[in-house]
Amino acid sequence: MLRRLTIANCQSLSSLPDKMMMSSHSNSSNNSNVCLCLLEYLNIEKCPSLICFPKGQLPTTLKILRISCCENPRSLLEDMDVCALEHILIEGCLSLIGFSNGKLPSTIKRFLISGFEKLESLPEGIMNHDSNNTTNCGLQLLDISQCSSLTFFPRGTFVFTLKSIWIRDCAQLQPIS
Numbered sequence: 001m002l003r004r005l006t007i008a009n010c011q012s013l014s015s016l017p018d019k020m021m022m023s024s025h026s027n028s029s030n031n032s033n034v035c036l037c038l039l040e041y042l043n044i045e046k047c048p049s050l051i052c053f054p055k056g057q058l059p060t061t062l063k064i065l066r067i068s069c070c071e072n073p074r075s076l077l078e079d080m081d082v083c084a085l086e087h088i089l090i091e092g093c094l095s096l097i098g099f100s101n102g103k104l105p106s107t108i109k110r111f112l113i114s115g116f117e118k119l120e121s122l123p124e125g126i127m128n129h130d131s132n133n134t135t136n137c138g139l140q141l142l143d144i145s146q147c148s149s150l151t152f153f154p155r156g157t158f159v160f161t162l163k164s165i166w167i168r169d170c171a172q173l174q175p176i177s
Helices: none
Strands: 004-008 024-027 032-035 041-045 064-068 087-091 110-114 141-145 164-168
Parallel strands (some): 004 041, 087 110
Antiparallel strands (some): 024 032
């Protein structure tokens, strides 16, 4: 079974196939498809023409997502909140404006973004909206750098699990209230 996938240095690659990470077989007893994909690590780097990420759900086994030097995507993968992602590292996506559904998985521990010239908003999941501070998010490290268009954080307070915050080179970012 496929556990690690790296796609690198594909200069002309403009999109990835929908549901590319969802391999399935038909279960004849109940006519349903069963997911066989056990992907834990996905790395996409130096694909400057990439505009679209796969549509549909990521494998529930995916723990690490790394995307770097893909300059043209406008939005990121959908349904990140339904997989087991623990580490998200995204850098050098110059055209990225925001995150598709604005949510992070509850399993997230490290969230690092860097080099987003047009990023306007962060996913809501990095902040706690419950006054009782009972969020399901386990975020421990938040690192945001070189996001020159980012002006504000989502409403709320930082999650109580957060141990380290790094924010640098975000000239338009307003004070956190």
